[in-house]
Amino acid sequence: MNDIKKEPAKLNSVNDLRKTMDGYFGRLNEASLTGNKKIAWCTSVGPAEILYSMGFEVYFPENHGAMLGASKMADKYIPVAVAHGYSPDICSYLTTDIGAFLLNETPLQKSGFKSVPKPDILVYNTNQCKEVNDWFSFYARHFNVPILGIHTPLSLKELTPTIINNIAEQFKELIPELEKVSDQKFDIDKFRETVRLSHEGCVLWRKILETAKHKPSPINFFDSVIHMGPIVVMRGTQYAVDYYKILLAELEEKIKNNNSSIPNEQFRIYWDGMPLWYKLSSMSKLFANLDTCIVASTYCNSWIFDSLDPADPFMSSAYAYCALFIVRADDEKEKVLENLINDFSIDGIIYHDSKTCPRNSNNRFGLQTRLAVKTKIPYLEINGDLCDSRCYSEEQSIIAIETFIDQLAANA
Amino acid sequence: MHKVGIDLGSSYTKGVLVDTEGKIIDSYVVKTGFDFNKASQKIIDKFSESHKIEYPVYTCGYGREQLDLPTVTNSEITALAKAIYTMYKKNCSIIDIGGQDTKYVKITEAGIVEKFKVNRKCAAGTxxxxxxxxxxxxxxxxxxxxxxxxxxxxxxxxxxxxxxxxxxxxxxxxxxxxxxxxxxxxxxxxxDRCMEMSLIEHTLIITGGIPANHPMILTLFKKRYEDCVSPDQSQILAAWGCVLLNLNKTKS
Structure with a gap:
């Protein structure tokens, strides 16, 4: 009650971010209203490049789920989906999104949309989880439109040529149906160009996240989860590249002037797992007041596909979308985390065990204890969920986080 | 002047009156109800009858930031570990069973929290x-x-x-x-719920209002883990720890 409250520094690029995202939704809405372009729905780490290269506007239901979560509307929509037979234990992006759809409500209505843009085709990749198949199938049935999927094997230790060749073939097999729906012939040069732009955007995104290696960091996790919008929904477009050049320049300037994101950065945390979308603002302030910066995360790193190569677009796409953290076996994940701990000078790790997102909760098979033994970096596990706030005990978690920072201070 | 530590728990509010050397002079436990200020005031009033109280008071627990008094807030887990280390001066595991939470804390030989866990979402075991x-x-x-x-x-x-x-x-x-x-x-x-929270090492110290009021729980812990003790007044230890954490700071 008597403490001075600290706020994290705001990034000026947020105005450009808003314009970039408004532009994206404007193009989607125009396609939806006028039919000037076909609309494909795609999973967030799905084959966006091939869709953009064939002239689709691309809509991402996960982005919509995150918007609903961040606007604290999920608790209204999840019960609607549950009443329609969806379990409250499955992905709460899915239940939130379908629940909102069943009520014909979307935050996009504030931006002039009548509803979410109707798909002409749905394309998913199971590299993140198998639930995306069920999610998209709901809409395929509802709209009676084609649904295509890339089925990626999970928990991969080695990315063998057999696996990569198979995924590359699955990418190619999308083409005939996409040609039919888009009424456009697939053009390898356009695909190469989209892959090049996606690569450029991903490299910029990596550089942005890596500015947090600097002590003190100019950016924190709560900025990154907002500023990652363009790399999720405009990967493979010039728009994302243009925006990230602006953001990177701001962060580099901040480093030059030693301007930190957290007013008095004392501790540097790695965040594993999903954000708690409904708590971004309060958590951001909580950590700022604990002089703690979350400098790196599994989540924001998930959109670095820098092995994309326009010279070999199919094979490199297949490789990039299999090399993703969430697709890998725990042994591989451990190596990634160990490197990040060193590269970002991490003092402690927080694992968010997200009730409805087991694939993105990496503390369920002992990884956290193995890594702690190996690195001597302390960790904390908190229980919650990405959208379903009913799974989160805020008071209990705040006490745990405060104690964890006490623990880091005692070890310092 | 005496210092006051208050642990504002979900069920009970626990207060301790502590001298300048950190010794407990008095303690008082009241039901929390729904008004943290009222519960704390009862404690302050009780202590004020016999002693002059120094502000700020040192708080922890769910209501630690809600008081209309000058306070210094603490983590109840850090505070509990401090109190236990002050008493036992060795590495140990602690299981604290409160109204809303069950906590596991492991402390090192130097008295530092090495690891801790709180119960998962459900209330079983609390x-x-x-x-x-x-x-x-x-x-x-x-x-x-x-x-x-x-x-x-x-x-x-x-x-x-x-x-x-x-x-x-x-x-x-x-x-x-x-x-x-x-x-x-x-x-x-x-x-059972407590023992599965983590691997127990060294002496296991059982604290909190539940074992204090239900001594058979300690007997059952001892059946599973022989090197197990429960200090007297274990319910007020976190409140005491709040003062101990700040004792040297205020002295200087």
Missing amino acids: GSFLEEIAFRMDVPPSEFKEYAEQATDNIKINSYCTVFAVSEIIGLIKNGNKLPNIIHGIYNSIV
């Missing part, structure tokens, strides 16, 4: 669990001890969820199990 079961069975918690001592059978209650545990108990009653055996089983299930 005081709320006991209260719910007592209400459902229409047996006051204060009579649990008497019944459990008459137990003749080791019944297992497995449910993680308090609501499911109640259903499980109804099933046990339907199958003709006697009340003493069921209450013994309830105590056992609390110990």
